[in-house]
Amino acid sequence: MSLVVHKYGGTSMGSIDRIKKVALRIVKWHNAGYQVVVVPSAMAGETNRLLKLAKDITIEPDNRELDMLASTGEQVSSALLAIALQSAGVPARSYAGWQVPFRTNNAYTKARIVSIDDQLIRSDLSSGKVVVITGFQGIDPNGHITTLGRGGSDTSAVAVASVLKADECLIYTDVDGVYTTDPRIVPEACRMPVVSFEEMLEMASLGSKVLQIRSVEFAGKYRVPTRVLSSLTDPLLDLEEETRSGTLITFEEDEKMEEALVSGIAFSRDEAKVTLLSVPDQPGIAYSILGPVAEANIDVDMIVQNQSVSGMTDFSFTVNRNEFQKVIELLKNKVIPAVQAKELATDQKVAKVSIVGIGMRSHVGVASLMFQALSNKGINIQMISTSEIRTSVVIEDQYMELAVRTLHHTFGLDQI
Numbered sequence: 001m002s003l004v005v006h007k008y009g010g011t012s013m014g015s016i017d018r019i020k021k022v023a024l025r026i027v028k029w030h031n032a033g034y035q036v037v038v039v040p041s042a043m044a045g046e047t048n049r050l051l052k053l054a055k056d057i058t059i060e061p062d063n064r065e066l067d068m069l070a071s072t073g074e075q076v077s078s079a080l081l082a083i084a085l086q087s088a089g090v091p092a093r094s095y096a097g098w099q100v101p102f103r104t105n106n107a108y109t110k111a112r113i114v115s116i117d118d119q120l121i122r123s124d125l126s127s128g129k130v131v132v133i134t135g136f137q138g139i140d141p142n143g144h145i146t147t148l149g150r151g152g153s154d155t156s157a158v159a160v161a162s163v164l165k166a167d168e169c170l171i172y173t174d175v176d177g178v179y180t181t182d183p184r185i186v187p188e189a190c191r192m193p194v195v196s197f198e199e200m201l202e203m204a205s206l207g208s209k210v211l212q213i214r215s216v217e218f219a220g221k222y223r224v225p226t227r228v229l230s231s232l233t234d235p236l237l238d239l240e241e242e243t244r245s246g247t248l249i250t251f252e253e254d255e256k257m258e259e260a261l262v263s264g265i266a267f268s269r270d271e272a273k274v275t276l277l278s279v280p281d282q283p284g285i286a287y288s289i290l291g292p293v294a295e296a297n298i299d300v301d302m303i304v305q306n307q308s309v310s311g312m313t314d315f316s317f318t319v320n321r322n323e324f325q326k327v328i329e330l331l332k333n334k335v336i337p338a339v340q341a342k343e344l345a346t347d348q349k350v351a352k353v354s355i356v357g358i359g360m361r362s363h364v365g366v367a368s369l370m371f372q373a374l375s376n377k378g379i380n381i382q383m384i385s386t387s388e389i390r391t392s393v394v395i396e397d398q399y400m401e402l403a404v405r406t407l408h409h410t411f412g413l414d415q416i
Contacts, residue, residue: 007040028239037164050072071134074136118164135152154215171226174232175228178264181264268351351396
């Protein structure tokens with residue numbers, strides 16, 4: 001018997017009517033003979049509402065208590081979905097992450113999965129039940145509830161699919177697949193029926209909101225077949241048609257994939273740039289700056305160290321804007337006195353734009369074509385970062401949408 005994992009996002013679970021439609025879709029799969037495990041997100045807006053309640057009390061609530069609070073959103077949606085399935089005549093049982101259990105480390109609000117016990121899940125599946133599991137959460141070694149960070153339900157779903165060796169993990173969302181870029185910025189953007197794991201990983205890390213990056217990492221590491229598709233279609237859509245819809249993240253690359261120079265354009269508005277001016281250009285300086293940042297659990301993205309002049313250099317890096325104030329305080333209080341930087345320069349009005357494609361491996365001049373296209377539009381590049389299949393630039397945020405549209409047209413992505 002085939003086993004699938006369904007994951008439904010907050011929009012899909014946004015109301016009782018939508019929860020009932022999700023239940024109808026699951027019933028269709030169950031009646032077709034599939035064993036089904038479902039991982040729902042909290043109802044749309046619920047996690048933000050809960051966290052705002054905490055912030056209304058104090059600016060910096062305790063992270064352990066935030067996890068206790070935020071985890072309740074998924075518990076509500078999971079129970080409601082199980083009730084909807086039972087009302088439709090399908091046996092179902094819901095579990096919180098700690099009941100399965102999902103074992104995690106104790107990095108509250110950003111916990112990482114250590115292991116998943118599949119005994120309860122397999123027992124219920126064997127007895128004909130649909131199993132509904134709260135996404136986004138788990139339990140640490142001391143028995144405290146943890147959460148995996150925003151978007152963690154995607155990671156939960158792929159992790160469950162990996163442990164159960166599911167035939168496929170289907171991520172149902174409010175879009176019908178992965179597009180060459182955001183259609184809200186480029187109406188001509190095209191849905192990709194297939195995307196390679198490497199490309200999807202790059203796009204997720206660069207700002208594509210379709211899948212959370214950790215879920216893509218999980219899918220790649222454990223080779224979990226994953227499909228992104230819409231939950232807003234008719235829930236009674238022919239099952240065979242549904243299994244061919246959306247975008248399949250594949251691990252098999254073919255010649256056609258490499259024919260295209262670029263497969264997609266990713267971007268992020270949530271960037272902030274930090275520069276330490278005139279720091280000693282000596283061994284260990286990068287660690288002296290970024291070591292304390294890493295210890296504070298702050299993610300650093302692009303890094304540039306300038307040429308040494310008279311034994312001094314400038315050191316720049318970018319962080320998410322949500323972490324900006326935290327990193328500035330850390331630099332002022334701890335890092336700058338230690339490295340004796342002369343000045344701190346900051347810029348919160350930057351954005352990152354990236355081109356992604358496995359075809360970049362076998363074609364030369366792709367990056368220079370990107371730079372030329374941006375130059376022709378008068379867009380100045382502040383930072384550059386590359387990998388084998390990706391080139392990213394930091395630019396002024398006011399030019400971000402122009403840059404995305406320009407690059408989408410330059411690389412012919414509106415014609416695929």
